[in-house]
Amino acid sequence: xxxxxxxxPEMSVQEAETVTLSCTYDTSENNYYLFWYKQPxxxxxxxxxxxxxxxxxxxxxxxxxxxxxxxxxxxxxxxxDSQLGDTAMYFCAFMGGGSNYKLTFxxxxxxxxxx
Amino acid sequence: xxxxxxxxxxxxxxxxxxxxLSCSPISGHRSVSWYQQTPGQGLQFLFEYFSETQxxxxxxxxxxxxxxxxxxxxxxxxxxxxxxxSALYLCxxxxxxxxxxxxxxxxxxxxxx
Numbered sequence: 001x002x003x004x005x006x007x008x009p010e011m012s013v014q015e016a017e018t019v020t021l022s023c024t025y026d027t028s029e030n031n032y033y034l035f036w037y038k039q040p041x042x043x044x045x046x047x048x049x050x051x052x053x054x055x056x057x058x059x060x061x062x063x064x065x066x067x068x069x070x071x072x073x074x075x076x077x078x079x080x081d082s083q084l085g086d087t088a089m090y091f092c093a094f095m096g097g098g099s100n101y102k103l104t105f106x107x108x109x110x111x112x113x114x115x
Numbered sequence: 116x117x118x119x120x121x122x123x124x125x126x127x128x129x130x131x132x133x134x135x136l137s138c139s140p141i142s143g144h145r146s147v148s149w150y151q152q153t154p155g156q157g158l159q160f161l162f163e164y165f166s167e168t169q170x171x172x173x174x175x176x177x178x179x180x181x182x183x184x185x186x187x188x189x190x191x192x193x194x195x196x197x198x199x200x201s202a203l204y205l206c207x208x209x210x211x212x213x214x215x216x217x218x219x220x221x222x223x224x225x226x227x228x
Contacts, residue, residue, distance in 0.1 A: 035216075035217075037219075042221070043203060043221065043222055044219065044220075044221050044222075045205060045207075045219035046219075047216055047217075047218070050216055091158065095217075101146050101148060101163050101165070101170070101171065101209055101215075101217065102148065102160050102163060102171050102173075103148075103150075103158075103160065103207075103217060104160070105157060105158040106157075107157050108157065108158075
């Protein structure tokens, strides 16, 4: 069974600074997908970024980028120019390849952006 | 395009009762999945439906069940409610294809008293 580990329960960063959230996972599959979701106080789960394991290039979405290290099974999220609206719970999630539509989530990292 | 819609958003039930939660996926999405979120256990996968068939099931007791209709709308039911069933229940939908993004609804908050 796949497992996803987020070792930082809480983090804080000053507005406009950069912060990196860590995520490691365990799987025996070679083809899979990784996601970062954001859950603000409203509890709506919002997709931040998506990475396909067979792609070596790290995914980027505006201020959000990932450092995907397949051999190390590591998938960290970097948020640049942090904004107050980035304050949220961030979840790392794994989805197996094929027709598997199941997400396995980490426990989450609560990120607080301070003014 | 409308997002994933869940109803009701909030509900309070008594131990022993049953509850039905409803989910309308994004138009065109045929896969609907359900997750339970609690402070202690985090986000846990309940089940996934595709074309009215349950394709995947998480490790939950048989009191938790679901179904999907021909229009892809889905319902989940919890019978004989226990206090530990108090949680945020999230529905999500996805279009066909491996690794496709899963989009979530705003959730249904269930409190069991």
